[in-house]
Amino acid sequence: MLALVEGALAEEEPLIRRLTQQFEDSDIIFQRSQTNAPFIPLAFFGATAYGDAEVEGTRFGDVDYSVSTVSQAAGLPILLSDRDALVVGEYVSWSEFDVDGAQNENFSVGSVGVPVGWLRQVNDAWQSVAFVMPLGHRDNLKGSDWSWQTLGGMFARYTQHDRLWWAFGFYADVAPGEDFYIPYVGASWAIDERWTISAIMPWPGIIFAPSENWFLRLGVSPSGASWSFNPQGGGDTTVNLDAWDFGLSIERRVYKNVWFSAEAGVGGFRGLRLDGTDVESPELDVSTSPFVGINLNFRPSLN
Secondary structure (H helix, E strand, C coil): CHHHHHHHHHHHHHHHHHHHHHHHHCCCCCCCCCCCCCCCCCEEEEEEEEEEEEEEEECCEEEEEEEEEEEEEEEEEEECCCCEEEEEEEEEEEEEEEEECCCCCCEEEEEEECCEEEEEECCCCEEEEEEEEEEEEEECCCCCCCEEEEEEEEEEEEEEECCEEEEEEEEEEEECCEEEEEEEEEEEEECCCCEEEECCCCCCEEEEEEECCEEEEEEEEECCCCEEECCCCCCCCEECCCCEEEEEEEEEEEECCEEEEEEEEEEECCCCEEECCCCECCCCEECEEEEEEEEEEECCCCC
16 A cells, blocks of 8 residues: 555655745744644645444444544645635545444445635634534445534734644534534644643643654544444534544654554443434433444655
């Protein structure tokens, strides 16, 4: 697989170098402090497997679930002016649910999303960001159809000094049966070139990067095993960002801007809700479960 990635990147390197140079020549500032931690991924491909978790209190009795997910995403940054940038992307995933319980059956869920984001460098201290992501889901249960949700938000980033910045904003998740809105605040503090404390939701964590070629991250991320769905009639399938995974990941540069990561920890189906066609089920008691995951990430070198 690495050989295929290297071949594909070799063909795209002129485009990558051109885009990188355009952003370096612009007024947009991505990172001020000199740290070993790399830039956020602009593309990834990975797989995650969750162990059995018990769900108590469903109308079918107690149910055990395990989930395996394969997902891929990529974004293309486009410089609109010296201070404005547009990012257009794609996201696809496939999740296999292994169900052990009365009147239940195994099923799969496919998801497709098209994220679009905009960034403006207001001045040396402030940036503004907005994004929207239409997201469609479809399971393979009898009678299922596409269900749609929309994620979006507006944010501002304030750089207090070279090693500390703050983020403020508003996040929305519009989905069948339930909409979710929340104000947002976060921060990132680069203690030195090796240590960074990130309080950026939904990925808070502690990063230790002893060199520019590898780093460790201990923290929280949204659970890939958090779903709402109708297990009998199909449809109304949505992903929820109200359950969390806690784990340790190790990531190493394997070829230029390509990184490989492995992660393990404890996750939960806490956001799992089984919705009927008209009436939402009561809150369910869901146990935690172990998880493991691997990813290939493309992290551009941007300053």
